[in-house]
Amino acid sequence: MLNRTYTDMLQEKDVIFEIFHYALSRIREIGAENVFDFSLGNPSVSPPPQVAEAIKDELSERPPLALHGYSPSFGLPEARAAVAEHLNRRYGCHYGPQHIFMTAGAASALAHALRALASPGQEIVTCAPCFSEYRPYTAGAGLSLKIVPASVEDFQIDFAGLEQAIGENTAAVLVNSPNNPSGAVYSTATVKRLAQLLRYKSDELGRPLYLISDEPYRDIVFQDVDSPYIANLYEDTVTCYSYSKSLSLPGERIGYLAVNPACRDAEKIVEICPQISRTIGHNGAASLFQRVVARTGEATAELSVYEKNKDILCRALKEFGYSFVEPGGSFYMFPRSPEADAFAFCLKARQHELMLVPGDIFACPGHFRIAYCVPTERVEKALPAFRALAADYGMI
Numbered sequence: 001m002l003n004r005t006y007t008d009m010l011q012e013k014d015v016i017f018e019i020f021h022y023a024l025s026r027i028r029e030i031g032a033e034n035v036f037d038f039s040l041g042n043p044s045v046s047p048p049p050q051v052a053e054a055i056k057d058e059l060s061e062r063p064p065l066a067l068h069g070y071s072p073s074f075g076l077p078e079a080r081a082a083v084a085e086h087l088n089r090r091y092g093c094h095y096g097p098q099h100i101f102m103t104a105g106a107a108s109a110l111a112h113a114l115r116a117l118a119s120p121g122q123e124i125v126t127c128a129p130c131f132s133e134y135r136p137y138t139a140g141a142g143l144s145l146k147i148v149p150a151s152v153e154d155f156q157i158d159f160a161g162l163e164q165a166i167g168e169n170t171a172a173v174l175v176n177s178p179n180n181p182s183g184a185v186y187s188t189a190t191v192k193r194l195a196q197l198l199r200y201k202s203d204e205l206g207r208p209l210y211l212i213s214d215e216p217y218r219d220i221v222f223q224d225v226d227s228p229y230i231a232n233l234y235e236d237t238v239t240c241y242s243y244s245k246s247l248s249l250p251g252e253r254i255g256y257l258a259v260n261p262a263c264r265d266a267e268k269i270v271e272i273c274p275q276i277s278r279t280i281g282h283n284g285a286a287s288l289f290q291r292v293v294a295r296t297g298e299a300t301a302e303l304s305v306y307e308k309n310k311d312i313l314c315r316a317l318k319e320f321g322y323s324f325v326e327p328g329g330s331f332y333m334f335p336r337s338p339e340a341d342a343f344a345f346c347l348k349a350r351q352h353e354l355m356l357v358p359g360d361i362f363a364c365p366g367h368f369r370i371a372y373c374v375p376t377e378r379v380e381k382a383l384p385a386f387r388a389l390a391a392d393y394g395m396i
C-alpha cells in the first residue's frame with residue numbers, strides 16, 4: 001500500500017503549477033507574445049559569466065574523479081570557508097567554516113534547520129504572507145506551522161499577533177525577508193523588535209527560541225532600502241541561503257545553512273546536520289557547484305533588472321488604481337485584490353491573458369502575487385492588460 005500522506009498530497013491542488021500549465025496551454029493556442037505569465041518565481045536573467053568560467057576552470061584544472069567525487073557531508077572545505085569569508089566581509093560577522101553547512105538550495109537548508117532546531121510534535125511560528133511550501137516543509141519534519149495574520153498596511157510583523165502565537169510548544173520562529181510573496185524587506189527597527197520579543201520569550205520559556213531566517217532573496221534589495229543582516233541582530237539565528245536567485249542557478253540546487261557563531265549550541269547544530277542528511281537522503285550538496293560558488297565569490301546575476309521591472313509596474317499599477325505596498329526587494333509584488341475573492345480576481349485576469357496567483361495560498365487572502373521575474377519587455381507589454389483588468393472593476 002502506498003503512503004497515504006503523499007497520495008493525499010496529490011489531491012491537493014498546486015495552484016501555482018495549475019496557473020503555469022494554463023499559461024502553457026494558452027501559449028500553444030495564441031502564441032507566447034500574447035500571454036503574460038507572472039505565476040512562477042524563476043529567475044529571468046542569465047547567471048553571471050563567472051559561473052561558466054568557474055565551471056570551465058574546474059573541468060580543465062581538476063581530474064574528473066576528484067571533480068565529481070562525493071563531497072564531505074558538511075560540504076567541501078573550500079566552499080564552507082568561502083561562504084564564511086563572504087559573510088564576514090559583507091556583514092561584519094564572525095563565521096568560521098565550522099558554522100557553515102552546504103545544502104541543495106534553501107529548501108534543503110530549511111529541511112535541516114527545521115529538524116535540527118525542533119522535534120516532531122513541536123511548532124514553528126511564521127508570519128503571513130508566507131511561502132506556500134512552508135506547510136509541506138514543516139509537516140515533513142513532523143512539525144505544526146502556526147501562521148500569524150499579515151500586517152497588511154506594510155507587510156512588516158504584527159507583533160501583538162506574534163507574541164500571542166508563541167507558546168510552550170514553539171521551537172522556532174521562521175521569517176523570510178526579502179519576502180515571497182509581498183516583496184517586503186524587514187527594516188532594522190522590525191528585526192530589533194523581533195529580537196527583543198524572542199529574547200523575552202526565550203527567558204520566559206527557559207530555553208532558546210531560535211530564529212530561522214530564510215534568505216534566498218537576500219541579494220535582491222532595491223536602492224536605499226534598509227535591509228539588515230538578520231543574524232547580526234539576534235544571536236540564536238540560523239540563516240538559510242540559496243544561490244537559486246542571486247546567481248540564477250535554481251536547477252543546480254546549491255545553498256547553505258549558516259549558524260550564527262553566537263547562537264547557543266552553534267557547533268552542535270552544524271554537527272548534527274549530516275545526521276539529518278542521512279534521514280532525508282541529502283548526502284551532501286553537489287560537488288561541482290560548491291566549487292563554482294566558492295570561486296564566484298561576490299558575483300551575482302544582473303539583478304538590477306528586477307528593480308527596473310518593479311518601478312515600471314509600480315508606476316503603472318498606481319495609475320490604474322491598484323492598491324499595494326511598494327516592494328523593497330525580491331521579485332514579487334502583492335497588491336490588494338479589487339474583489340474580496342482573489343481566486344475570482346485571478347480567473348478574471350485570465351480573460352486578459354494575465355497569469356496571477358491568489359494570495360490565499362500564501363495565507364493572505366484578498367491579495368494577489370505578481371512574479372515580475374520576466375524580461376522587461378514582457379512587463380511593458382502586459383501593462384494594457386493590467387489597465388483593462390482595472391477597467392473591468394471600474395478602477396479607471
Ligand SMILES: Cc1ncc(COP(=O)(O)O)c(C=O)c1O
Nearest residue numbers: 041105106107131176180242244
Ligand atoms: C521564500 C522561499 N524560500 C525557499 C525557497 C526555496 O529555494 P530553493 O529553490 O533555492 O531551494 C524559495 C523558492 O522560491 C522561496 O521563495
